[in-house]
Amino acid sequence: MADAKNKIPFLDLVTMHEELEPELVSVFQGVLRTAGFVGGPMVEGFERDFARFCDSKYCVGLASGTDAVRFALMAAGVQAGDIVVTVPHTFIATTEAITQAGARIDFVDIDERTYCMDPGKLQSYLSTKCYVDQASGRLYHREFKAPVTAVVPVHIYGQVADMDPIVELAERYGLIVVEDACQAHGAQYFSKKQNRWRKAGSIGHAAAFSFYPGKNLGACGEGGAATTDSEPIAQKMRMLRDHGQAKKYYHDMEGYNGRLDSIQAGILGVKLPRLAQWNEQRRECARRYQELLAPLSGSITLPYEPASSKSVYHLYVVRTPYRSELQEQLNQAGVGTGIHYPIPLHLQKAYAAMNHKPGDFPVCEQVAAECLSLPMFPGLRANQQANVAETIAEFAAVRSSN
Numbered sequence: 492m493a494d495a496k497n498k499i500p501f502l503d504l505v506t507m508h509e510e511l512e513p514e515l516v517s518v519f520q521g522v523l524r525t526a527g528f529v530g531g532p533m534v535e536g537f538e539r540d541f542a543r544f545c546d547s548k549y550c551v552g553l554a555s556g557t558d559a560v561r562f563a564l565m566a567a568g569v570q571a572g573d574i575v576v577t578v579p580h581t582f583i584a585t586t587e588a589i590t591q592a593g594a595r596i597d598f599v600d601i602d603e604r605t606y607c608m609d610p611g612k613l614q615s616y617l618s619t620k621c622y623v624d625q626a627s628g629r630l631y632h633r634e635f636k637a638p639v640t641a642v643v644p645v646h647i648y649g650q651v652a653d654m655d656p657i658v659e660l661a662e663r664y665g666l667i668v669v670e671d672a673c674q675a676h677g678a679q680y681f682s683k684k685q686n687r688w689r690k691a692g693s694i695g696h697a698a699a700f701s702f703y704p705g706k707n708l709g710a711c712g713e714g715g716a717a718t719t720d721s722e723p724i725a726q727k728m729r730m731l732r733d734h735g736q737a738k739k740y741y742h743d744m745e746g747y748n749g750r751l752d753s754i755q756a757g758i759l760g761v762k763l764p765r766l767a768q769w770n771e772q773r774r775e776c777a778r779r780y781q782e783l784l785a786p787l788s789g790s791i792t793l794p795y796e797p798a799s800s801k802s803v804y805h806l807y808v809v810r811t812p813y814r815s816e817l818q819e820q821l822n823q824a825g826v827g828t829g830i831h832y833p834i835p836l837h838l839q840k841a842y843a844a845m846n847h848k849p850g851d852f853p854v855c856e857q858v859a860a861e862c863l864s865l866p867m868f869p870g871l872r873a874n875q876q877a878n879v880a881e882t883i884a885e886f887a888a889v890r891s892s893n
């Protein structure tokens with residue numbers, strides 16, 4: 492059993508904030524002295540800088556990533572009663588946002604190597620479960636008799652989904668694409684179609700980011716943002732976050748209280764210039780894990796990063812059929828781990844009414860049963876990673892001799 496000093500946390504948010512403390516305190520003082528708690532230059536400045544970081548024209552600061560997915564869908568044109576297609580291997584916020592936008596959730600399975608939406612499965616969903624209504628030209632679900640209007644690929648663990656074929660299908664069927672980039676600030680994808688690298692958040696009609704504290708770019712509280720290149724979508728999102736008003740007390744529609752607050756925007760503004768460097772540190776940690784764990788690849792499955800991807804490793808996730816045993820052994824050695832996510836969304840109690848059963852999305856179900864997230868954060872040291880790898884090697888040696 493490791494003593495407290497030698498413990499390796501799953502995530503260390505304390506050290507990072509110690510280093511930033513003077514700058515963060517001065518943000519707070521600045522807000523206190525001007526009493527500019529909501530909106531104003533700190534929010535606008537951050538929106539401008541984050542839009543630039545994402546290679547997007549507009550960024551709208553919001554109260555959370557969940558609001559970002561919801562407002563992006565609504566502003567891009569999803570209507571009550573529409574069907575929105577996503578994956579069952581994500582945090583429930585993705586699907587909560589779809590329901591909260593008034594739409595109906597439907598799932599396609601994930602790719603077994605990247606764990607993101609499988610474009611082949613999306614294609615077969617669209618071509619077999621849906622039909623184009625001749626009168627309206629719109630895509631309808633055969634069984635549910637409702638229009639299918641949007642797709643939400645999730646850039647899970649910090650890796651952008653295979654967007655070329657997803658965007659192509661969306662164009663063919665007239666679908667809205669909202670990227671759930673809540674785990675992927677700064678991740679990149681090489682579009683063969685456009686022959687250039689694209690940033691997460693700049694590919695779909697709109698995209699959602701979360702600034703929950705543990706994210707690659709995290710606030711000291713709640714926060715989120717949505718990006719888009721479309722002025723009308725950006726404008727609608729600004730209204731949705733602010734009670735449906737573009738001008739104070741002139742409400743063109745009902746909206747929400749979904750604004751990013753100024754203190755969080757200021758804090759994010761302090762952190763944003765460091766994000767590229769932090770992401771690079773995460774990538775370096777991933778490379779090191781990959782080297783250390785390569786000899787064990789017969790026993791555990793390592794993350795797969797295609798040549799078309801620059802993941803920002805929000806999480807470093809391995810797989811083993813003996814997950815609980817490995818997690819327990821790491822725990823005994825003082826290594827923190829996580830499981831993202833243990834129960835696929837289609838099998839959650841919250842979605843019992845969808846009547847799904849085990850076997851409906853087999854890839855997702857297997858990943859959910861086997862995935863284990865190892866410590867990953869900027870500042871994770873090489874010797875700590877070596878200790879993690881040593882414990883996994885001991886585990887693999889015992890397993891292979893059984």
Ligand SMILES: Cc1ncc(COP(=O)(O)O)c(C=O)c1O
Pocket residue numbers: 555556557558560581582584585645671673674700701702703714715
């Ligand atoms: C994939 C995904 N989507 C949406 C969200 C929602 O973000 P928030 O917690 O900021 O509402 C999260 C964050 O946990 C997430 O990981």
